Amino acid sequence: MPVRNCFHRQTTVSCATPSYFNTHPSLPQRLLLVLAILTLAVRPHVAAAAPATPAPAQSDRLVVMISLDGLAAYYLDDPKAEMPTLRALAAEGARATSMKASTPTVTWPNHTTLVTGDNPARHGVVGNNYFDRATGKRVVLITDPVYDKDEIVKVPTIYDVARAAGLKTAAIRWPATRNARTLDWTIPDVATMELMKKYTTPALGSQCEQAGISLTKKDGVALEDNNARELGDETWTRAFNLILQKDRPNLALLHLVNVDHTQHLKGPKSDEAYAAVKGVDAQVREVWEELQRDYPGKATLLVVSDHGFSPIKRTILPNVVLRKAGLLNSEKKRHDGAVQVVPQGGSAFIYITDDANRPSLLKRIEKAFAGMPEVAKIVGPKQLKDYGVANPKDDAHAPDMILFAQEGYAFGDTAAGDLPFEEKPERRGSHGHDSSLPDLHATFVAWGAGIKPGTKLGEISNTSVAPTIAQLLGLKFSNVDGKPLTKILTN
Template sequence: MPHKLLVVSVDAMHHDDLPFARTLPAFSRILEQAAVAEIEGVYPSVTYPNHTAQTTGCPPARTGIFNNLQFQPGRGDASEWFWDARAIRVPTIFEAAHAAGLTVAAVQWPVTANERHVDWLVPEIASPQVFDGLEDQYRRTTNAASLERYVLPNLHLVDVTGRKPRYYAFVNHVAEQILRHERPDVMFVHLVEVDSARHAGGAHGPHVEQALREVDATLGTFLDALADTGDLGRTNIVLVSDHGHLDTEQHTNLNTIFVERGLVRLDEAGRLLDYDVLCLGAGLSGQLFLAEGITPGRRAEVEALLAEIEATPEYRIERIWTAEETARAHGLDGPFDYVVESEPGVVVGMLWDRRPVVRRGDDDFPPVLGNHGHAPRHGGQPLFVATGPDIAPGIDLGRRSMLDEAPTFAALLGVDLPHAEGTVLHELLTARPLPV
């Protein structure tokens, strides 16, 4: 049997955070003998496409997870996220591990709801509006054993006092309990404290260090659980992250512009009637959808406006790609027609009840000071940190692709992931594990 594998995603942790992380007790224990790499994520640099790349080794054009949000015209930022695992179009590491007879756990990992290849499943649900409360969302998205043993007894740990539930305490406790009591062969956990801090306070600062301290405390409980069960010495531990953050400087609200030019039409209450072109935001980028059956004349109007937007300095739109271009350059494709790449720090807005351009310092600037979704070449980069019995200590792998992570997980487990486009990071393996 292969050694165990624990993968912890510290959402939005930068490679540049490692020096501070080395000053913290649990991080320092992991980093002491670790192999490290700086990772180039997939485009757009948002959570769900990148976490799906981490479990498949495939880009959005193949996984089908091209954004956090699904395209649901008229619903804006209330659109559903890609929360259901059945939306993924290629095999995952969960499926490969399960087929090999390994026990699999996933806590708060994106796009895992109804994932039938995970034995101990606590999925991330970012669309609570779809369900009738917390209990209903888990009854409809996980298996009976996970629900009864870990979800229902701990739902009181979910903080429901804000606009959206906060799952920190729930996730941290449940993950530790599963690790301790079920001792799965493979476990994936998603921690979001650092991402929340960077959204609220900007890309850098004491608020980020505090969030890293909170994550460190959670990592400490994981290490203690592994030590207490005797599994620490036979577990490969990998810390990953999904994207960086940039300080938010401006919102360019494209749907507002489309409304002003008559390419999006609203009723008297401001609700969507129909559209020729509509923007789905992805933070610091966006995706544009043309109406089905759009006439050549209307399409020409849209294309003329897009050229004007691209050429207008105040909008700060760096480039508008066709989907064919992003598919070739970034592995990004989907049911959209164009991809909008803004200048770093500029949100590509999809609401139509705001001014076309809102700048930081304006009274109506939204209270989110950090964001992502930008082309992955900008800003702080995600990380990959690995330590354990099958990991060569102290290696710096330089800059690698996020698509290489899933094949490397598969190699550590001795399973096959033939659909993956990435390659195994052989340099970090002490010896390639044998198939199960």
């Protein structure tokens, strides 16, 4: 069963007009703060924040983090990439040459690392999807979440700690935040209109309506139920700026996805990818201008990404390899057998369901993939910890083995056919590969209050982001995998 933490959500509903979004029951504010602070005090993972007071030390500060999904670090130094906003932010503030992502280099685990300071072995979001050993079925997180945040994120997040300290929090389309009880204003990262309406903060839904920001229509046409993602980055940026203008949060998170989607379809460094980079840079500028106008001298802006990108020329079919090795029973039933494969783009998770024969199966699997030129690494149980991945004995969602593809290759999911690969993949770009590969590194830029102008860092880890935010907001956030980036900070 997923592990719950003990935070309770406070829903802020103070709107004169009725909302079409569902309301949710909430505990009184005073009880919420007491429970949240006690939760932090009894958990060894994070030191308790100072008890909430009517005027927290950093109550006049704002830290904004914008994640540009799939923006590889190499774009910032690519002259073909039109990024005047990000380059101006980097020149006036700080930047890293690159930021190493967590394993696997996919969206949900890395966004969770960005807000927890921990690798997946500790925070529990192991991939965009995983195999549930208890039910024998796959759980797909990225397209339509099936769990609330408290059910899959095992450790406190930076917004949990901020809320416990009496600060106000917001997040737009941030992964693994569905029904997060310590977000005052939120629109979750879901695919269907039904879930978006259910879990969007009611007051925010009404506020967007009043401001002419439609969360149900695009170009005046009502969206079908499974088309919530079609609203696009422009809508989410407008809603985010509305929160900054009207609600005055202290910590606000925004997730923009068009660069990632475009590179999957057309490939990184394609004409379409460069156009998407230019577009998202303009959206960052909208937020930056809002901060300069409404929060002069009080705001810090972090622009990050979750992973880089690799062009894809061939798809590896691990289920075909396993079938030929006698480890899969059928061409049609991909999930039939003692070995289960869950692709994560440039990596594949291998799960073994036959505990009695686990040692021999590990050897047979390694032999089946050894010598395949498209497979860069085979990571066994003893090496998982080196990649920040939990041992399956400690986390049943974690795999027994990981396959890493060479750059230029990604893993597919079919067991049909005789060849272990496809020459013409449907997608032209992917990620999920070994996080040590430079092209899979992410972006980090910081600007504003508390940031030393002109600071340059080399390669950093994305586990450092949440501890750095904690320093900026005056929060205690210790015993996590990452360390704050003190070099870029003023006092």
